[in-house]
Amino acid sequence: MTFRGNDATRPRALGDAATILLASALGLVVEIVAGRLLAPHVGMSLHSWTAIIAVVLGGFSLGHWWGGRLAEGDRRTGHRRLAWLLAGCAATCLLAVPALRLAAPVFDAEGVHPLVAILGLAIAGFFLPSLLVGAVSPIVTKLAVEEARAGEVGRVLGRLFALSALGAIAGTLLAGFVFVAWIGSTGTMLACAAAYGLMAAGHAVAAARRARSIVASAGVAAALLLPLGIGRLPALASACDAESAYFCIRVVDIEPVVGQPARLMVLDHLAHGANVRDEPGLLVQSYLHLADEIVAHRGLPASPSAFFVGGGAFTLPRAWAAAHPGGRFTVAEIDPAVSAAARRDFWLEEGEALRIVAADGRVALQATAAVPAHDVILADAFLDIAMPVHLATREWHQAVRARLKPGGAYLANVMEDKREPRFLFALARTLMMDFPVVEVWVEMAEAEGRRVTYLLLASDTPTPAGRIVSRNGPSRGWARLPDAVVRQRIAASGVPVLTDDFAPVDRLMTHLVWSREGSGR
Structure with missing residues (x-):
């Protein structure tokens, strides 16, 4: 996958390609993590995954339409708008977990249909990140096409579409096999926020054209330190005592109910066994x-x-x-x-x-x-x-x-x-x-x-x-x-x-x- 052009356009082509690749990867990471974050509330089933995929694809679709409207303007305007969109992605990733916790009592209230609850929680946590990242690709594509040499527009479009698909594949694999198992769902959302913040800082630098070193330093520091600091807030504490590639694992003390040391294991939102310490045979x-x-x-x-x-x-x-x-x-x-x-x-x-x-x-x-x-x-x-x-x-x-x-x-x-x-x-x-x-x-x-x-x-x-x-x-x-x-x-x-x-x-x-x-x- 080559990037042709003169010395001035080649860095721009590389930047456009990197943006498409990373944005696609992060969008799919968020989608996979959504299933884990919803599991303690509604379980993880065909129904919850259907709702999550529908909400995320709905956000992508509306974002693509909106991004097409934002794509008009010169390259500097495009970088500025990308910076704001990616900063919004970072912010909504940071707010996804608190948003779910605020929404959960509403959708768990008496009389709320389970389908409404699943869709409502998915929308509350993951529609905005999907909408904002969906708006990125039309702007990047327009910028890349404008830089394409005569007769190579098709080649440029094919490259960007391929990178978008590769990014989605990489994001899916990394989320499913690495991130959730190693740093947990909340930690993964914070990492996504940091990555989006770095991308936003890069596009802000490209739009500013002045004081690049100062802006870049400030952007990198904010992108790395803000999620780390916010991640310590109680609202972002994990709902799980342990988290794996399969389950959110919680340990509940039921000694007050049983009358002796005993614990209940909850996987996602269902009880999967209650053990009494000194009487294994007490079921x-x-x-x-x-x-x-x-x-x-x-x-x-x-x-x-x-x-x-x-x-x-x-x-x-x-x-x-x-x-x-x-x-x-x-x-x-x-x-x-x-x-x-x-x-x-x-x-x-x-x-x-x-x-x-x-x-x-x-x-x-x-x-x-x-x-x-x-x-x-x-x-x-x-x-x-x-x-x-x-x-x-x-x-x-x-x-x-x-x-x-x-x-x-x-x-x-x-x-x-x-x-x-x-x-x-x-x-x-x-x-x-x-x-x-x-x-x-x-x-x-x-x-x-x-x-x-x-x-x-x-x-x-x-x-x-x-x-x-x-x-x-x-x-x-x-x-x-x-x-x-x-x-x-x-x-x-x-x-x-x-x-x-x-x-x-x-x-x-x-x-x-x-x-x-x-x-x-």
Whole structure:
């Protein structure tokens, strides 16, 4: 990619190219970070990403139109306008996190539809940065075209479009694989603000033509020091205790509720396990309590083997490892930061009984030999409130059954609608294709709102009771829904069998996600 021209125009062409490249990269960095910053408020799902992409593209589009109107004028005017636009990008990046925190109570208020909340928060934090950076490229393009030699306008335009695409690719990769994981979402927004500030200072120098060294020094100092200073303000403090490429991880002290040292792990906006320090077997969350009780009711060998898909706080693996020190418990947790938090803050101790695999649960299980090896396989992994698609398909269930011992059980935790659990029915129908026994369990106590946590059990052997009362821990009872009723409702619902080729989990969950009481915001 060459930059032709005389000695006077070549630096200008390089400056135009650098501006397009960096502006495109930073615009995409902000878009990727938007998903992480919205996650503690509304989760990270297909719906939140759809809203973010729509808002950012809307900002880019309106910015391109506005930038075309601002592009008129000579080069000096263009540099001056670019300086103001890039300074605005720096300011709006700095204000994005405080803006989200100010907007969150408004959009989390009673009666606000979840779709309105997601769109509102995305607009509050990320529309203005996208609008302003969108206005940059038309101005730069006009300046570059004016500098082009006769007959080379097409070549110049092609170069700028290519650099814009390369910048977008670089920004996406750096945000997803480097920045968020290493400096966090708030730190990434501050770094973007600093980069925008440096670019603004450079264009201010190009527009001023006088006292360049003074202006440049002041601009560089402001660009670097202002975000660093502002970043210390409480309004820009991270909402996460730890942040990874996958989750915003928060540790909540629940000792006042439990009555002894205990902590709750929150990933993005959902609870993923509550551990009691001195009683690993005390299970605070009902669905984990049910999984423990139902497995005990079905009977476990003295040295059981279990495979867990998803770790979270490692509540149940920790409890079973303590109760069965001769057992073999493997946990596939894709996020090393979650495992580190469990060790650091949730009293998790690995040993001969408990082993952690840092991998996706399906990948980890399928990497083992397809022979009966486990008494229990439990899927406890969520994207927002929905199960990941690849853990809901018939191909996954076939891999599970091949690795279950005779009489073993596959358990899947499902958050669904109390009235019309369409995804639950689809998942149960899919399991029925490969397991002779499929049971749906739910707590007998009436749950508030629409959202209910079900436990699906698939096996070759039925559970010898239709009701279970807790043996220890909180006093609870659970019931198995009548098989005939479940099958009748599955047939009436018209839900599909879920496969790797077709698994519309998000569509089946939309009725719950779009309800305020179901979304869990």
